[in-house]
Amino acid sequence: MIFSSHILRLKSSASFLYGTGLASLVLVGILLAAHVREVNAMRSETVPVLGTVSTLERRLAVLKEQVEVSELDAALRMGSQEERIRVFVLPTKTALDRAMAVFDLLRDDLTKRGLLGSMSAIEMKDVQTLENGLSATPLTVRFAVKRDGMQDIFSLVKLAGLFTVGDSLSRAEKTAMIRATEEENPAGVVALEQFFAVDLAAYGRDPRSYEEQLQRSFASDSFRAMFRTILDQSILKDARTLFQSDLGSAIERGRLWPIQFMKLDYVDIRSGKAADWYLVDVRLSLLQRGM
Amino acid sequence: MTQILTLPRVSVPGFREILRRAALPFAVFGFVLFMLLALSWFLLLPKFTRVELHGMLQSSSDLQAYVQDVKREIAKVEGKRDALILPLEDSSYGALAQAKAGGVSPADMHAAITGTARSVVPEQSDAVSLTSVRFDGSANAIEIQGDVRNVGLRSMTVLASLVDAFGALPFVAHAEHPSFTREKDDLIGYHSPFQLRLILK
Numbered sequence: 001m002i003f004s005s006h007i008l009r010l011k012s013s014a015s016f017l018y019g020t021g022l023a024s025l026v027l028v029g030i031l032l033a034a035h036v037r038e039v040n041a042m043r044s045e046t047v048p049v050l051g052t053v054s055t056l057e058r059r060l061a062v063l064k065e066q067v068e069v070s071e072l073d074a075a076l077r078m079g080s081q082e083e084r085i086r087v088f089v090l091p092t093k094t095a096l097d098r099a100m101a102v103f104d105l106l107r108d109d110l111t112k113r114g115l116l117g118s119m120s121a122i123e124m125k126d127v128q129t130l131e132n133g134l135s136a137t138p139l140t141v142r143f144a145v146k147r148d149g150m151q152d153i154f155s156l157v158k159l160a161g162l163f164t165v166g167d168s169l170s171r172a173e174k175t176a177m178i179r180a181t182e183e184e185n186p187a188g189v190v191a192l193e194q195f196f197a198v199d200l201a202a203y204g205r206d207p208r209s210y211e212e213q214l215q216r217s218f219a220s221d222s223f224r225a226m227f228r229t230i231l232d233q234s235i236l237k238d239a240r241t242l243f244q245s246d247l248g249s250a251i252e253r254g255r256l257w258p259i260q261f262m263k264l265d266y267v268d269i270r271s272g273k274a275a276d277w278y279l280v281d282v283r284l285s286l287l288q289r290g291m
Numbered sequence: 292m293t294q295i296l297t298l299p300r301v302s303v304p305g306f307r308e309i310l311r312r313a314a315l316p317f318a319v320f321g322f323v324l325f326m327l328l329a330l331s332w333f334l335l336l337p338k339f340t341r342v343e344l345h346g347m348l349q350s351s352s353d354l355q356a357y358v359q360d361v362k363r364e365i366a367k368v369e370g371k372r373d374a375l376i377l378p379l380e381d382s383s384y385g386a387l388a389q390a391k392a393g394g395v396s397p398a399d400m401h402a403a404i405t406g407t408a409r410s411v412v413p414e415q416s417d418a419v420s421l422t423s424v425r426f427d428g429s430a431n432a433i434e435i436q437g438d439v440r441n442v443g444l445r446s447m448t449v450l451a452s453l454v455d456a457f458g459a460l461p462f463v464a465h466a467e468h469p470s471f472t473r474e475k476d477d478l479i480g481y482h483s484p485f486q487l488r489l490i491l492k
Contacts (some may be wrong), residue, residue, distance in 0.1 A: 017314035024321030031328040035336060038351075042340045046351040048427060049358055050342050070375040085384055096410040130382040151398040158391055166377055167388040193376045233357045261387060266454060267397045267426040287387065 020211070042204045061180050066189040074193065081164065081197065088258045089161050090289045094127070094137045095260060099286055102256055103141070106156060109247040115149030117277060127288075136263070136285035144272060150280055152247070154264075155238040157284060161261025165203050166196030168235040177230065180223050188217035201257045203236070204243025261287040395462045395491075397426045403460055404435065411453045418449055419441050431491045433463075439483040445473045446483035457489055465490040 045189060088098075103122060105164045110116035120142035129135045162168050169177075174196070181189045203210050211231065215224060231237070242248040251257050266283040295490060304312075331465035341348040349357065379385045401424050408419035421437040439446045439453065450471060469487040 014311045014314040021314075021321035023319040024318070024325040026327050028321065028328055031325070031332055034332065035328070038336055038340050041351045046340070046342060046354055049320040049351075050344075052346065053354075053358060053361070056358065056365065060361060060365050060368065063365060063372055066370060067372045067375065070372060074375040074378060081379065085379070090384060132386070134383060147398070147402070150401070151396070154396045154398040158394075158396060162388055162391060167379075167385075168392055170392045171380075171389055173392075174377065178373065189372070189376065194375060238396075261384075263387070263428070264397065264426070266429045267428075268423055269397070269425075269451055270423040271400050271421065 059182065062186045065186050066181070069187055069190050070193055083166065084258060085163060086289070089163055089261050090134070090287060091260065092289050094286050094288050096124075096172055098256055099139075099260055102156070102160070103253065103256055103261055105247060105250045105254065105256070106153065109250070110143075110149045110152065112246075113149075115146045115152070117144035117272070128285075130287075131268070132286055133290060135290065136287050138265070138283065138285055140281070140283045143282070145278060145280060146276050147278065150269070150278055153280070153282070154267075155242060156259075157248070157262050157264055157282075158235060159200065159238055159242060160259040161263075161287070162235065162239075163199055163258045164196060164200060165198045165236065168200060168239060169196075169230065170234070173234060175232045176226060180226060184218050184220055184223055191217040196249050200239050201248070201252055201255065202240040202244050204241075204248060205252075207231075207236075207240050400424075400426065400433065400460075400462060402434070403462070404457065407456045407460065408437070408453065411456050412442060412449055415441060419453060433489040433491065434486065435489065436486045437484075439485065440479050440481075443481055444473075446481050447473050450483045450485055453485075454487060457487070460489075460490055463489045464492045 051114060088095075100122070103119075107119050110119075122139060122141045125138040127135050127137050143149070145153065159168075166174065177192060178189070181192055191214050195210060198210050211227070215227065218224070218227075243252070251259070263285045264282070265285055266281075268281040270279045272278050299358075337348070337350075341350055342354060343349070344354065344357065370459055373380065377385070379388075404424055405421060409416045412418035419437055419439055421435060423434075423436045425434040427434065435457070439450045444451050447482055450469070454468060456461060456467050467488040467490065469485040471483065471485075473481055473483050
């Protein structure tokens with residue numbers, strides 16, 4: 001009896017020890033896997049992330065500095081821009097006299113330069129409601145023009161409704177310039193802000209002074225190269241051409257700038273009877289606020 | 292007198308006895324290894340896997356959470372700065388101006404299309420005659436009507452090359468295939484009139 005209980009104790013003791021050993025080894029396996037995971041995370045995530053922290057913190061500090069210096073300048077000009085857009089660019093009622101005066105000046109200029117054969121009557125339809133609280137007055141007109149004349153017509157339509165230098169640049173172009181200020185001269189954001197706010201007609205008349213004013217804040221070759229590319233590829237090129245021409249001067253003299261927003265809906269270009277002459281049917285919308 | 296020497300009997304332990312004797316070392320080995328790894332997890336590993344940031348040790352997850360916070364803050368401040376520099380960017384006027392600033396002038400597109408038509412057969416600039424080029428702003432598309440002629444039986448092949456060339460223009464997202472046909476005219480010989488549509492970017 002004593003002998004058999006001794007055997008039983010020995011057996012249960014060995015089972016307990018084996019159980020403890022196995023449980024420990026299972027935990028060892030889990031801990032080893034956790035070690036491997038932690039070291040891998042360190043190598044693949046923590047180290048690269050740590051490298052970006054200082055860059056991100058520096059960028060945040062630069063952005064905060066730019067917000068501080070921009071706040072005062074923005075407060076001063078915001079009101080006047082909105083007012084002129086409300087009155088001239090997106091009025092509550094289409095100013096037909098101003099729109100017709102622009103087409104009159106365009107016709108005179110193209111005729112004087114021998115680029116316009118004929119221009120049809122301008123047909124206007126009733127106001128149509130659009131989305132975003134806007135409405136449009138559709139307008140159709142036909143031109144018989146040379147290629148250069150066609151270029152001038154579309155250039156004027158494109159500029160109609162744009163008001164500042166900033167409006168004439170694409171989002172990508174503006175973002176590239178703003179990011180360049182962060183890298184080169186954070187305080188220069190004020191000069192950029194002022195450049196974007198320059199009236200397009202004033203810039204077109206005297207582009208060099210505004211460009212030089214901005215470039216004084218950014219001296220690097222990379223910024224100058226990017227700036228030059230943007231100046232040559234954006235609508236600013238059309239603005240320079242228009243406002244250094246007789247047509248641009250006439251528009252300014254007639255106090256027709258800024259022009260009401262024109263949106264090109266449809267264009268049909270057909271070859272004319274003579275070489276380099278085209279028949280151009282244009283349907284565009286004069287945009288206004290509300291109905 | 293002869294003495295018979297007998298070797299003492301050596302008892303060979305059975306398998307069960309071996310298992311019984313190995314139980315304790317096995318348990319001790321497992322437990323000690325576990326304790327060592329636990330010590331490493333709590334004391335040693337943090338020394339090698341935590342990084343110091345602003346005078347405090349941070350784990351990988353803490354660091355990533357911090358970086359996400361900084362990125363969120365950057366996006367917020369950047370939005371505020373952009374709104375100050377370009378105050379009308381998010382207004383309906385800003386959207387209209389953006390649509391103009393990003394677009395290509397119909398005159399430039401027409402010049403590119405006629406230039407492509409002239410150069411599709413290098414040795415014959417009058418192989419493609421364009422009747423009309425229509426820009427539809429609402430559909431963001433261009434419809435072109437024309438005719439491939441003066442290239443004999445190759446007119447349909449030239450038309451296919453023309454479609455490919457139009458599709459490769461930088462402002463074109465997709466060139467829809469026209470109907471390919473070849474007709475014979477007493478005056479101009481074999482020709483392929485076409486009407487195709489280019490979807491703009």
